[in-house]
Amino acid sequence: MKQAEAVSQAAVVSAVRADLATWSLGSVVLLLLFCYFWIGLTPFAHSDGKGGLPPTGNLFNQIAIVVLFTIAIANLWRNPGRNALFSPHALLLLILFWFCLVSLFSFDPATAFRRIVYAFLVCGCANAALLLPRDSRDFARVLAIGTIVVLLLNYFAVLAIPSVGVHGTNEVEAALAGDWRGIFGHKNAAAAGMVYLVLLGLYLRKASYPRLGSLVAVLATVFLLFAGGKTATAMLPTVLLIGWLFEHCKPLRGLLTVGLVIAMNVILIGLSSSPSISSLLASLGIDATFTGRSAIWAFALARVSEAPIIGYGFELLWGSQFLHNVTTESWAYLAAHSHNSFLETLLNGGFPALILMIVWLLILPLRDAGKAFATHNDPALSRLFLRIWIFSIFLAGLENLFFVNNGPLWFTMLIAVFGLRLQAAASLQSRQA
Numbered sequence: 001m002k003q004a005e006a007v008s009q010a011a012v013v014s015a016v017r018a019d020l021a022t023w024s025l026g027s028v029v030l031l032l033l034f035c036y037f038w039i040g041l042t043p044f045a046h047s048d049g050k051g052g053l054p055p056t057g058n059l060f061n062q063i064a065i066v067v068l069f070t071i072a073i074a075n076l077w078r079n080p081g082r083n084a085l086f087s088p089h090a091l092l093l094l095i096l097f098w099f100c101l102v103s104l105f106s107f108d109p110a111t112a113f114r115r116i117v118y119a120f121l122v123c124g125c126a127n128a129a130l131l132l133p134r135d136s137r138d139f140a141r142v143l144a145i146g147t148i149v150v151l152l153l154n155y156f157a158v159l160a161i162p163s164v165g166v167h168g169t170n171e172v173e174a175a176l177a178g179d180w181r182g183i184f185g186h187k188n189a190a191a192a193g194m195v196y197l198v199l200l201g202l203y204l205r206k207a208s209y210p211r212l213g214s215l216v217a218v219l220a221t222v223f224l225l226f227a228g229g230k231t232a233t234a235m236l237p238t239v240l241l242i243g244w245l246f247e248h249c250k251p252l253r254g255l256l257t258v259g260l261v262i263a264m265n266v267i268l269i270g271l272s273s274s275p276s277i278s279s280l281l282a283s284l285g286i287d288a289t290f291t292g293r294s295a296i297w298a299f300a301l302a303r304v305s306e307a308p309i310i311g312y313g314f315e316l317l318w319g320s321q322f323l324h325n326v327t328t329e330s331w332a333y334l335a336a337h338s339h340n341s342f343l344e345t346l347l348n349g350g351f352p353a354l355i356l357m358i359v360w361l362l363i364l365p366l367r368d369a370g371k372a373f374a375t376h377n378d379p380a381l382s383r384l385f386l387r388i389w390i391f392s393i394f395l396a397g398l399e400n401l402f403f404v405n406n407g408p409l410w411f412t413m414l415i416a417v418f419g420l421r422l423q424a425a426a427s428l429q430s431r432q433a
Contacts, residue, residue: 024138038193044183087421126411126414151220164183165180187228192399196409242257258366265342339400340399369382373386377423395409
């Protein structure tokens with residue numbers, strides 16, 4: 001008996017040591033990256049009641065991303081998986097090169113180049129995040145801690161500092177009064193973030209954290225409902241259904257994802273601008289303007305028609321003096337962005353940029369997802385990346401998501417895109433619990 005107890009104690013000690021050993025510098029850096037993008041340096045910066053996102057163009061923020069990027073890359077210097085950084089290399093290089101090229105002909109090249117460099121750093125951080133942990137169990141542990149911290153901060157903002165965590169009547173969008181936003185700048189961003197957290201919680205349930213994962217999923221769902229994000233709420237069950245069909249109906253994979261995204265954008269942008277269709281939608285009780293988006297889409301399309309090949313430079317158009325000089329009767333020029341990632345890409349770099357982005361963010365992930373499930377390499381992890389990717393490409397039709405480097409949405413989408421590619425190559429390894 002004593003010998004058995006000694007063996008048992010030795011096994012426990014060995015397990016504890018192995019568990020502690022997984023907290024390498026890479027795990028710490030991964031947690032810091034997660035907190036940086038999901039929480040930020042000033043999580044309560046929108047307490048002024050304006051409801052805007054915290055600014056990213058400050059020196060402290062720029063230093064932080066450079067330091068995190070440098071530490072992450074340095075940590076991977078001897079990692080055999082470092083060759084996967086920025087993969088596919090040629091395509092990403094071509095995308096960034098094109099944005100640099102068109103920005104040369106813009107009205108503010110210096111600002112565009114600074115933002116392109118920042119975008120490069122964010123892409124590197126998202127890709128490195130998947131290579132930093134030693135295995136998928138370590139990856140899940142960091143996600144478990146990060147998601148709980150994010151949820152606690154969001155609920156703290158709502159319950160303890162409602163002037164920060166809840167939209168008020170004194171804001172520009174007074175109709176949003178009472179909607180939860182937590183540490184996010186807007187309830188739409190909060191709703192999208194909560195969908196991501198639900199998906200992360202469902203993954204944690206399968207990755208050695210069944211109770212914690214269920215708690216994360218439930219808390220995020222409750223927050224999602226109180227945020228009042230109708231689109232995100234409706235998308236969540238749709239994403240789960242499409243994800244299930246993707247796994248079980250191979251011939252329909254392209255139609256269920258890329259096909260539906262293309263159809264959705266054509267319908268939303270094309271038909272919403274038609275008076276007859278708008279009347280039909282209104283008769284069915286559907287907001288034909290999609291909360292004012294149709295006017296913004298029409299205005300953005302008019303700008304695209306004026307510069308279809310090179311656009312207006314990387315993230316330069318909205319809020320610029322150039323736009324204020326445009327003669328128009330529409331209020332849409334005051335918008336912060338086009339509320340459609342594909343339209344925004346056209347404005348940033350014209351049709352060549354749109355084609356490159358579609359290949360990178362739609363076509364290649366579709367192929368990689370099919371390969372990932374064929375390898376049977378940690379199906380739960382592949383399923384997480386697939387669900388995040390599906391939700392992201394559908395959300396992109398209603399919100400500006402691509403290269404929005406402040407906040408967690410673009411970072412999380414990049415995690416899914418790079419993750420599917422790594423899973424397809426079986427580069428991420430699982431270990432037995």
